[in-house]
Amino acid sequence: xxxxxxxxxxxxxxxxxxxxxxxxxxxxxxxxxxxxxxxxxxxxxxxxxxxxxxxxxxxxxxxxxxxxxxxxxxxxxxxxxxxxxxxxxxxxxxxxxxxxxxxxxxxxxxxxxxxxxxxxxxxxxxxxxxxxxxxxxxxxxxxxxxxxxxxxxxxxxxxxxxxxxxxxxxxxxxxxxxxxxxxxxxxxxxxxxxxxxxxxxxxxxxxxxxxxxxxxxxxxxxxxxxxxxxxxxxxxxxxxxxxxxxxxxxxxxxxxxxxxxxxxxxxxxxxxxxxxxxxxxxxxxxxxxxxxxxxxxxxxxxxxxxxxxxxxxxxxxxxxxxxxxxxxxxxxxxxxxxxxxxxxxxxxxxxxxxxxxxxxxxxxxxxxxxxxxxxxxxxxxxxxxxxxxxxxxxxxxxxxxxxxxxxxxxxxxxxxxxxxxxxxxxxxxxxxxxxx
Amino acid sequence: xxxxxxxxxxxxxxxxxxxxxxxxxxxxxxxxxxxxxxxxxxxxxxxxxxxxxxxxxxxxxxxxxxxxxxxxxxxxxxxxxxxxxxxxxxxxxxxxxxxxxxxxxxxxxxxxxxxxxxxxxxxxxxxxxxxxxxxxxxxxxxxxxxxxxxxxxxxxxxxxxxxxxxxxxxxxxxxxxxxxxxxxxxxxxxxxxxxxxxxxxxxxxxxxxxxxxxxxxxxxxxxxxxxxxxxxxxxxxxxxxxxxxxxxxxxxxxxxxxxxxxxxxxxxxxxxxxxxxxxxxxxxxxxxxxxxxxxxxxxxxxxxxxxxxxxxxxxxxxxxxxxxxxxxxxxxxxxxxxxxxxxxxxxxxxxxxxxxxxxxxxxxxxxxxxxxxxxxxxxxxxxxxxxxxxxxxxxxxxxxxxxxxxxxxxxxxxxxxxxxxxxxxxxxxxxxxxxxxxxxxxxxxxxxxxxxxxxxxxxxxxxxxxxxxx
Numbered sequence: 001x002x003x004x005x006x007x008x009x010x011x012x013x014x015x016x017x018x019x020x021x022x023x024x025x026x027x028x029x030x031x032x033x034x035x036x037x038x039x040x041x042x043x044x045x046x047x048x049x050x051x052x053x054x055x056x057x058x059x060x061x062x063x064x065x066x067x068x069x070x071x072x073x074x075x076x077x078x079x080x081x082x083x084x085x086x087x088x089x090x091x092x093x094x095x096x097x098x099x100x101x102x103x104x105x106x107x108x109x110x111x112x113x114x115x116x117x118x119x120x121x122x123x124x125x126x127x128x129x130x131x132x133x134x135x136x137x138x139x140x141x142x143x144x145x146x147x148x149x150x151x152x153x154x155x156x157x158x159x160x161x162x163x164x165x166x167x168x169x170x171x172x173x174x175x176x177x178x179x180x181x182x183x184x185x186x187x188x189x190x191x192x193x194x195x196x197x198x199x200x201x202x203x204x205x206x207x208x209x210x211x212x213x214x215x216x217x218x219x220x221x222x223x224x225x226x227x228x229x230x231x232x233x234x235x236x237x238x239x240x241x242x243x244x245x246x247x248x249x250x251x252x253x254x255x256x257x258x259x260x261x262x263x264x265x266x267x268x269x270x271x272x273x274x275x276x277x278x279x280x281x282x283x284x285x286x287x288x289x290x291x292x293x294x295x296x297x298x299x300x301x302x303x304x305x306x307x308x309x310x311x312x313x314x315x316x317x318x319x320x321x322x323x324x325x326x327x328x329x330x331x332x333x334x335x336x337x338x339x340x341x342x343x344x345x346x347x348x349x350x351x352x353x354x355x356x357x358x359x360x361x362x363x364x365x366x367x368x369x370x371x372x373x374x375x376x377x378x379x380x381x382x383x384x385x386x387x388x389x390x391x392x393x394x395x396x397x398x399x400x401x402x403x404x405x406x407x408x409x410x411x412x413x414x415x416x417x418x419x420x421x422x423x424x425x426x427x428x429x430x431x432x433x434x435x436x
Numbered sequence: 437x438x439x440x441x442x443x444x445x446x447x448x449x450x451x452x453x454x455x456x457x458x459x460x461x462x463x464x465x466x467x468x469x470x471x472x473x474x475x476x477x478x479x480x481x482x483x484x485x486x487x488x489x490x491x492x493x494x495x496x497x498x499x500x501x502x503x504x505x506x507x508x509x510x511x512x513x514x515x516x517x518x519x520x521x522x523x524x525x526x527x528x529x530x531x532x533x534x535x536x537x538x539x540x541x542x543x544x545x546x547x548x549x550x551x552x553x554x555x556x557x558x559x560x561x562x563x564x565x566x567x568x569x570x571x572x573x574x575x576x577x578x579x580x581x582x583x584x585x586x587x588x589x590x591x592x593x594x595x596x597x598x599x600x601x602x603x604x605x606x607x608x609x610x611x612x613x614x615x616x617x618x619x620x621x622x623x624x625x626x627x628x629x630x631x632x633x634x635x636x637x638x639x640x641x642x643x644x645x646x647x648x649x650x651x652x653x654x655x656x657x658x659x660x661x662x663x664x665x666x667x668x669x670x671x672x673x674x675x676x677x678x679x680x681x682x683x684x685x686x687x688x689x690x691x692x693x694x695x696x697x698x699x700x701x702x703x704x705x706x707x708x709x710x711x712x713x714x715x716x717x718x719x720x721x722x723x724x725x726x727x728x729x730x731x732x733x734x735x736x737x738x739x740x741x742x743x744x745x746x747x748x749x750x751x752x753x754x755x756x757x758x759x760x761x762x763x764x765x766x767x768x769x770x771x772x773x774x775x776x777x778x779x780x781x782x783x784x785x786x787x788x789x790x791x792x793x794x795x796x797x798x799x800x801x802x803x804x805x806x807x808x809x810x811x812x813x814x815x816x817x818x819x820x821x822x823x824x825x826x827x828x829x830x831x832x833x834x835x836x837x838x839x840x841x842x843x844x845x846x847x848x849x850x851x852x853x854x855x856x857x858x859x860x861x862x863x864x865x866x867x868x869x870x871x872x873x874x875x876x877x878x879x880x881x882x883x884x885x886x887x888x889x890x891x892x893x894x895x896x897x898x899x900x901x902x903x904x905x906x
C-alpha cells in the first residue's frame with residue numbers, strides 16, 4: 001500500500017500553504033529525513049522532511065500550487081518492492097494523520113495572535129479548509145516599507161484603513177508618538193494611545209546626554225510580553241542546590257568516548273535531558289493556564305533562552321524525553337546558531353511547554369526568571385561552583401549548582417513545584433537514571 | 437389638532453440640487469434606509485449631465501470621429517468628402533444629455549427618493565422653504581445636504597450676452613460654427629471647447645492669464661499640450677489678460693494685454709471659461725451658522741458645515757470642482773448622516789482630473805513642481821507614446837506618461853498623462869495611490885500587451901532607470 005505524504009502544518013496557525021518547490025522528483029528514492037519539498041506560508045518558507053522511506057511514486061500537488069490545505073495528500077511514496085501500479089489505488093482518506101501539533105492545543109501562544117486564536121484551527125483533511133490565519137497583518141506596501149525603516153512593529157499597530165489595514169498615516173502617527181510607542185491593539189483609537197516618555201518627561205529630567213535608540217521589533221515584543229507576564233501572572237519561585245559532581249563525572253565519561261570536540265555533551269544538554277525526564281515524572285509542571293482550563297501537555301517541548309546581541313529568543317526542542325543526549329546536543333547547537341543568525345522559523349521558536357534559562361556560562365550563582373506565557377514554569381540555571389558542602393557530618397568541597405524554578409501559581413502550586421524540584425535534583429545527582 | 441392639518445412629510449435627509457453630488461447623495465441616503473427627498477429647480481442631473489461633462493463629451497466624440505475621418509487615407513480607407521454638421525452634432529449632444537437626465541429620474545424613483553421641484557432655501561433648523569410653481573411650501577428634514585453647484589464665473593466687462601459672447605451653456609447650443617473663436621481661460625472647460633471648435637474648423641485663439649495653459653496640470657504636460665495645439669494651428673496667448681470686449685460688426689473685438697502692451701484680436705464669437713462661481717446666494721445661509729469663503733461653503737470632514745444638521749458638497753464647497761469629487765462627497769455625507777462607521781475623509785490629492793481635448797490630459801496627485809515644493813526628493817519616470825506598440829498601431833503616437841515617486845520611500849506621489857485615452861487610464865494610478873503601493877508593486881504588476889496601459893508600467897520602470905522599450 002503506497003503511503004500518502006500529507007501537507008504538514010509548519011506553524012501553530014497554519015491551515016494552508018503553498019507548495020513552493022519539490023526537492024525530489026518522481027522515481028527518486030527517499031530516506032526518512034530527506035528534504036522532500038519547500039512549503040511556503042505567509043511568514044516563511046520551510047523545508048519539509050520525509051518521515052517515511054521509499055520511492056517518490058507520484059507527485060499529487062504540483063509545485064507552485066497555492067492554498068494547499070494542511071493534511072491534503074501531496075504525494076505518494078512506494079514502499080520497497082511495491083509496484084507502481086499500486087499508485088492508482090484509492091487515496092487513503094483516513095490515512096496516517098500527522099501527530100497533532102502541540103501548539104494546536106495551546107492558547108494564543110504567539111504574541112501576535114489575536115485573542116480568540118486559542119480556538120486553534122484544527123487541521124481538517126481535504127482542500128476545503130478556510131484560510132484562518134488571523135495573525136496576518138494587513139498593511140499597505142508603503143506602510144510596510146516605512147515601518148521597516150522606522151523599526152516599528154506592524155503587529156503592535158492598529159490600522160485606520162478598511163478592516164484595520166495599516167496605512168502610511170498610522171506609521172506616521174506612530175513615529176510622531178515617539179517612533180517607539182506600540183500603538184494600542186485593534187479596538188482602540190489613536191487618541192487613546194499611551195503617552196510615550198518624551199524629552200520633556202520629568203522622569204528623564206537631569207539625565208546626562210544620551211542617544212535614544214529606537215526599539216527593534218524584538219525589543220518591543222520582549223517589553224510587551226514580559227510586562228504582561230510580570231504584571232498579570234501570580235508567580236513565585238522555588239530554589240534548590242544540587243550536587244553536580246555525579247553529573248560532571250558522567251559527562252566526562254561520555255565525552256571520553258566522543259572524538260569530535262564539537263559533539264561533546266555539555267552540562268546544559270544533561271540538564272535539558274534531566275528537566276525533560278522530571279517533567280515526564282511530574283507532568284503537573286508541564287502545563288499552561290488559560291481562562292477556561294489548565295492545559296496539560298501530552299508532550300514535553302522545552303524552550304531554551306538564547307541571548308542575542310540585541311535581545312533574546314527561545315527556540316524549542318520538541319519531545320525532549322524521546323531524544324538521545326547526542327540528538328539534544330546537536331539540536332540545541334543548531335537552534336542556537338540559527339537564533340544568532342536570525343534564521344529561526346516561526347515553527348522553531350513558537351510553542352514550547354516549559355523554558356530553561358541558563359546563565360551558568362556567565363558565572364551567575366543564582367537567579368530567577370520571568371515566566372514565558374502561557375507556559376506554567378521556567379527553570380533558571382546558575383553556574384556549577386566549587387563550594388563547601390556537608391557530606392554526612394563532614395565538611396567537604398563539591399561542585400554545587402543552584403536552580404530556581406519560577407511558576408504560575410494559577411496552575412502550579414507550591415507542593416507541586418517542590419515535588420518537581422526534588423525529582424530534578426534526584427535525576428541530576430544520580431544521572432545514570434537518565435539512561436533508564 | 438388643527439396644527440396637523442398642514443403636516444408635511446418629515447424626511448431624514450433632504451438634498452438641495454440634483455447634480456452628480458446631490459443625486460448620488462440622495463441615492464446613497466436612500467440605500468442606507470433614510471427617508472430622502474431631493475429638491476431640483478431645473479433638470480435632474482444638474483450641470484454635469486445637462487450642461488457639462490456629458491454633452492461636451494458627446495460633442496468631442498463627434499470632433500474625434502471627424503478628425504479620424506479626415507485622416508482616413510492614412511488608415512487605407514476611402515471616405516469621399518467629409519463634412520461636419522454642427523446642428524446635428526449639437527442635437528446628438530442634447531439627446532445624450534436628455535437620455536441620461538431621464539436615467540437619473542429613474543434611479544431616484546427606483547431608490548424611493550421623493551423628487552420635489554422648486555428652489556429651496558434654509559428656513560430655520562431642520563427646515564427648508566421650497567418655492568415651486570404652486571407657491572412656497574415648507575419641508576422638514578433632519579439633515580440637509582446642500583449641493584447647488586456652481587455656474588460660470590463672469591467679471592465686470594466680461595459678461596456673456598448669449599449671442600456673441602458665450603459661456604459654456606451657449607456654446608453647447610451653438611447653431612452655427614463660428615469662423616473664429618476666442619476662448620478666455622485655459623482650464624479644462626476652455627481647452628475642451630477650444631479643441632472642439634478648432635477641430636470643426638473655427639480659427640481658435642486661447643487667452644490665459646497665467647503663464648501656461650492648463651495651469652492646474654504638471655508644467656511638462658501643459659507644455660506638451662501647448663505644443664500640440666499650436667501645431668494644429670491654434671493660437672495661444674499666455675500671461676495675457678483680456679482688458680475689454682466690444683461687440684462690433686457681428687463679431688467681438690477683444691483688447692488683450694501682455695506685459696503692459698495692448699493688442700486687439702477680432703473673433704466672431706468669444707467663449708468665457710474663466711472659472712466658476714458657487715451657487716451660494718439665495719440659499720438662506722445668512723441667518724445660519726454656515727460659513728462662506730469667497731462664496732464657497734466652508735466644510736469639515738464629510739461635508740459638515742457650521743450649522744448642525746446641514747452638509748454641503750461639490751462645487752458649492754472647496755476645490756477641486758469636479759463631478760466625481762461631488763459624487764464622492766455626496767456618498768460620504770449620506771454615510772456620515774447614517775452613522776456608517778470607519779469613514780475616511782476624502783483626500784483631494786487622490787482625485788483624478790481629466791481634460792477631454794485632443795490630446796487628452798489626465799492626472800492625479802502632486803505635480804513634479806508641487807512635490808519638490810513640499811520637500812520631496814523625487815524620482816520621475818517618463819514614457820512617450822511613440823515607444824508603445826498599441827499607440828503606434830492606433831495612429832496615436834503622440835503623448836507622454838509621467839510618474840513621480842518619493843525617492844526616499846517609493847511612494848507614488850503623482851501621475852500625469854497626455855495622449856489618446858489617458859482619461860481611461862488614470863484610475864489605475866488612482867487605485868495604486870489609494871492602496872499606497874510603492875514602485876515595487878507597480879513593477880511587479882503584469883500589464884496586458886498590447887495596450888496603452890503598458891506605458892503606465894514603463895513609466896514606473898523609467899523612474900527606476902529601467903524602462904524596457906525606450
